[in-house]
Amino acid sequence: MINAVGRDIPEEVLKATGKDIFRGTFAKEGYEYKKAAPTVRAYMDPNKSKRVDSIHDVLVKCGIKDGMTLSFHHHFREGDYVVNMVMEEVHKMGIKDITICASSMGKAHDPIVPMIEDGTVTGIQSSGVRGKIGEAISAGKLQNLAIMRSHGGRVRAIESGEVHIDIAFIGAPTCDEYGNMRANGGKSDCGVLSYAMADAKYADKVVAITDCLVPSPNLPASISQVDVDYVVVVDEIGNPAKIATGAAKPTTDVRKILMADYCTEFVINTPYFKDGFTYQTGVGGASIASTISLGKIMKERGIKMKFGVGGIAGPMCKLLEEGLIETLVDTQDFDTIAIESIKNNPRHFEISASEYANPFNKGAYVNQLDFVILAALEVDVNFNCNVVVGSDGVVTGAQGGHPDTAAGAKCTIVIAPLLQGRIPAICSQVTTVTTPGETVDVVITDYGIAINPARQDLIEAMKGVKLPFCTIEELRDKAYSIVGEPDPVQFDDQVVGIIEARDGSVIDVVRKVKEYEFK
Amino acid sequence: MINAVGRDIPEEVLKATGKDIFRGTFAKEGYEYKKAAPTVRAYMDPNKSKRVDSIHDVLVKCGIKDGMTLSFHHHFREGDYVVNMVMEEVHKMGIKDITICASSMGKAHDPIVPMIEDGTVTGIQSSGVRGKIGEAISAGKLQNLAIMRSHGGRVRAIESGEVHIDIAFIGAPTCDEYGNMRANGGKSDCGVLSYAMADAKYADKVVAITDCLVPSPNLPASISQVDVDYVVVVDEIGNPAKIATGAAKPTTDVRKILMADYCTEFVINTPYFKDGFTYQTGVGGASIASTISLGKIMKERGIKMKFGVGGIAGPMCKLLEEGLIETLVDTQDFDTIAIESIKNNPRHFEISASEYANPFNKGAYVNQLDFVILAALEVDVNFNCNVVVGSDGVVTGAQGGHPDTAAGAKCTIVIAPLLQGRIPAICSQVTTVTTPGETVDVVITDYGIAINPARQDLIEAMKGVKLPFCTIEELRDKAYSIVGEPDPVQFDDQVVGIIEARDGSVIDVVRKVKEYEFK
Structure with a gap:
């Protein structure tokens, strides 16, 4: 079907995703829907602790299993350690068919490619990807369709229930024992945790991963204790030098x-x-x-x-x-x-x-x-x-x-x-x-x-x-x-990803690239 | 059935409310449930305004009808004007069978009693009530069971879907055109808007009522624009003298x-x-x-x-x-x-x-x-x-x-x-x-x-x-x-209200009071 920007969206993509074609930027103004909601567990006992010793243990506590969707934020940018740290453990445990729902992914996540190749990771939903994951997607290596969403579109997808996050892993520059997370005051500050906020509210399980445990209450919290199941302390959540690059210099170009x-x-x-x-x-x-x-x-x-x-x-x-x-x-x-x-x-x-x-x-x-x-x-x-x-x-x-x-x-x-x-x-x-x-x-x-x-x-x-x-x-x-x-x-016929419009419709598809053939 | 504090909770109350008897303070530790969610409307058009001229008009826009649940907060304490202001208009419109779900109610709301008597208000859910509403409930005038919840219990009831708020009316000392509300900076400051936060997140429609419209963005917002449908500016949302009484004097008793x-x-x-x-x-x-x-x-x-x-x-x-x-x-x-x-x-x-x-x-x-x-x-x-x-x-x-x-x-x-x-x-x-x-x-x-x-x-x-x-x-x-x-x-047999334990079970009932009879 031809959409509002003249792109032909294959029927099988619409069928497979249950999505509509893009019909114009404001086509869904006033759209009414019931918001999604997570399944959560009441935490009433004042003597319980949220601390868990390792990524492995927290995966077990969260009931990690094949087919789950795990989410991550990208505030550490090219300095992020959290995605690889969690996924390496998932990989070691032999879990398959994981969808990564990240606010964005970059070259820092090149180590995920072998996990795409062996079926540990079968879905990627992100603002975009750079580096070798992008190449792997374009080469048709990802089992499911990659979904590229805008920052607003991602929250829409989460809040509308289009994507359901089973476990959110939130790297936090500072966190207290009760899970109050802040973006600052630690050794890997990232300024804000804006992209992780929807994950904390809509994921069934929420795990704080920090390299700087601070006394409670860690306020004002970007992510509140009331949404956090577990707190894991690790050595390093990111490379500060790559999180916060120096000031952008005025161009001389x-x-x-x-x-x-x-x-x-x-x-x-x-x-x-x-x-x-x-x-x-x-x-x-x-x-x-x-x-x-x-x-x-x-x-x-x-x-x-x-x-x-x-x-x-x-x-x-x-x-x-x-x-x-x-x-x-x-x-x-x-x-x-x-x-x-x-x-x-x-x-x-x-x-x-x-x-x-x-x-x-x-x-x-x-x-x-x-x-x-x-x-x-x-x-x-x-x-x-x-x-x-x-x-x-x-x-x-x-x-x-x-x-x-x-x-x-x-x-x-x-x-x-x-x-x-x-x-x-x-x-x-x-x-x-x-x-x-x-x-x-x-x-x-x-x-x-x-x-x-x-x-x-x-x-x-x-x-x-x-x-x-x-x-x-x-x-x-x-x-x-x-x-x-x-x-x-020159593209292959195979669709490897979709570009979602911010309202969730399909504005375009991404096809597998094929070797250039001279006519 | 006898509950964990030895109170006999009548079967008909349990049947009518679908509730369990109280089985101990930590009986529901680890209870797993899917959170509730509101039905909301997407607001994409950059040229739309949230301003509405009057309480009457906003009630019409929100689709007010018989049987709805309206919510309010009590941060203005005995100085609150918002409940009466909204309910007077509801009453004028001839709407019936309204449940008021307030974080608390006091003597300021005595004018609601005639609305209880004529069936405009048939349900009250609150932390408690003082003044004439309490007397009306105890006299058996409220058509449905009054529900008394703790502050924590109220949020639980809202977040678990036990009570669904159709329209939340949130009195805000300051608010901008886009609905960002703060408790301070206006003429009727109340310090915080803590009790209204769940209402904003879980009500289908959210109305900001303010007497001090400020330039956007009104930050840091207690209630965010993303949850607010309409903004109504009125002359006064409360009596500052009764909101913030002077400092509590050290007792001489x-x-x-x-x-x-x-x-x-x-x-x-x-x-x-x-x-x-x-x-x-x-x-x-x-x-x-x-x-x-x-x-x-x-x-x-x-x-x-x-x-x-x-x-x-x-x-x-x-x-x-x-x-x-x-x-x-x-x-x-x-x-x-x-x-x-x-x-x-x-x-x-x-x-x-x-x-x-x-x-x-x-x-x-x-x-x-x-x-x-x-x-x-x-x-x-x-x-x-x-x-x-x-x-x-x-x-x-x-x-x-x-x-x-x-x-x-x-x-x-x-x-x-x-x-x-x-x-x-x-x-x-x-x-x-x-x-x-x-x-x-x-x-x-x-x-x-x-x-x-x-x-x-x-x-x-x-x-x-x-x-x-x-x-x-x-x-x-x-x-x-x-x-x-x-x-x-000496009580009548008629149950007029229930005391909810914080986990939603029935810890006790309130019965209709009868005139004291000498033996």
Whole structure:
């Protein structure tokens, strides 16, 4: 069946998953449903302890068995030890057919690949995957369909019962004997535990894994004792050096600085740029440069940002400190500055992933965004974006909050260099659609800026603004004129994964890659 | 059927409610159940507003109809306007058969009585009731059985699905357009919104009612936007003078000071009184006097309290300020000092009622209590306590956290003057059992102190301690020798309410009072 972004979703995928095709970003506005709920055990005895000596013992206590779904968060980013630590023990116990439901996975989890190959792990549900797991999925090695969900989509899937977590393993920089977890105060601080909050509320069993046991009560707790069954203390939950990389340095790449300047010029000429505006940006070089230059103009004009949302890096914290941002609502910390900021700045708040982006709750922060500045691997002439699958067809990125913020923001800006090496980033058809073009308003490249024709109001607002505007087709043609139109990636028929839209429908599928065959 | 505290629970009550008899405080340890969940509506459209102009309009939007259950919190105490405001509108609309599920109700809600009489309100579920509603229940005017639950028991009932809330009305001292509610920063501050948190998570529809709309995001939010359907702004949600009464003054009542001294002497001679102990107390004159004298000894001996829990009043905040308490975990504020403390002291935290006392979550704070100092209307020779029904048989009090803390604390101390006027507080049989004697360790009266014989360890610990120890029977006999043994209250056969144990079983029933008949 052809969905709302023109992708043909095979019937057998719809049948196998029970899912509908994507019918448009707001097709499910007002959708009514009964929330899911975990099966829990009352803990009344004041003399009982939650402490368990080892991962092995806690797996036994949780009743680990074939076919279960285990969940993890990705706040430790490429420094995470928790997934491998738990899965190695699961593997040793000979458990099979496990689905990993993680908020995201990266190269740190390459050791999972042999477990995919031997059937220990048969399902992966994640924002995305990088590294060898992506290659394994694209090579058709995972037994079940991989499911790629946005950050908001993941919470929706959990809260609606689409995925049921049997055991949640939550790495916690600090935890007390009773299970109160915090992201800070330990030796592997990660700033916030936003992505783990839904897991704690909806998993049947919840295990805290910490390398820093602290006296109770560990408050304010990101995850509360009332949702935690067991506490396991281990030597190390992550590599602090890889959790919190140093401050993102301002880019010196001329191309990125150019795009950042275009972005800032665009933002300040929209009607939304006024005192009390709201904003989210990423950590790419251009995004960061744009945040810095925007800050200067805000200062000059006396305009303050009401709140900044989402994954937070140093430059946003600096604006908060300078009083140019009133409040930061944070779901992930990208660097040491952000982690220190949330520890010390009382206007820097942790929120849950549901509060951030869940499309099926009663109103997420993304709904209140004026601007979001995003990146993309590819953008096509219908403004559809791809952030998960490389132009070589291999799974290599993550949805993150891309489709969530694009849907919510009044002005969604995607920054992408026209060419990524020899690959055109602006193309006729993205390899895989992750974010529907109807929610993308502007594409900024180093060769020109295209406004989505659906946004005549923005086209109007830009009249007289000195920026190199053109059509998206002109951008595509320019790219093709420089590097040529690439041959389409050659895929096998086998579907290996689905890209879920934030509402749970299928926006695209990922197919097995096959060796390139010359015609 | 006779339950574990010897009360005969009529079969028809068990049949009508589907409940079991009380089988002991820890009978349901490890009980496994699937949590309840609300039916909610996705709110994806960034342009939608949650603002509704009036209580009437919001009732219409929520689909108010006969037979619904509406919930309220009691943080405004005797200053609450919200219950009456909503119910007056419900009444005007001619809606019938409403169950009010409130965390507690008081004299402020006397205007509900005519609605009980005309069938607008047919069910009341509350921690307890004071004033005319209690009289109406005891007179048999309420169509359905009134259900009295402890604070922990209420959350259990909501989270287990025993009661399903159709619409929760949450009075909020401050709220933003998107529904983020806080207990402070407005004109009717109440310190915390702990009792409303479960309502927000488990009700199908959630309505914020505020008299102080603030810019978003109103953080840190006690109740999050993601759970709120509508926001209604009204002139006044409560009478600040009655919400936060002035500081509780140290008592000058010699009897109370005597009991306070006994209590302190007892506490400091138990093995639990050591650095890092945990403690909860109430706001009665003796409790407060005891807290103050305990503070002096803590200072002298260099002993600190790890945390104080529950409803908080000035004296506990003073100890926090002096560094004698490390942390306060707060579910209710009894005076202005407590409200100011939670606003300003970073070691004073708001927790949910579930975190406080829910017996069916994965571990509440009450489980970690060393001491709780409680009051009671009556205590019997089996150490059973009554805090809900007056010795005249009329419903006049509330369970509060009484049975929750008694079950959790290592040392549960009940302070009661031997005589309440001409009524013996220590008696052969309490009028109604609310807290089982197996969880009550010590009873302190102005005439002597009785330790529960089940606690031989405490009896041992008190050897050599100069306090007027005696048996509970001796206390009862002393009381009867002074005022005589009162004739039992004469009840009608009709059961008008049940006292729920914290695990949801029936610990006692409340019967219709009849006019006293001379033999």
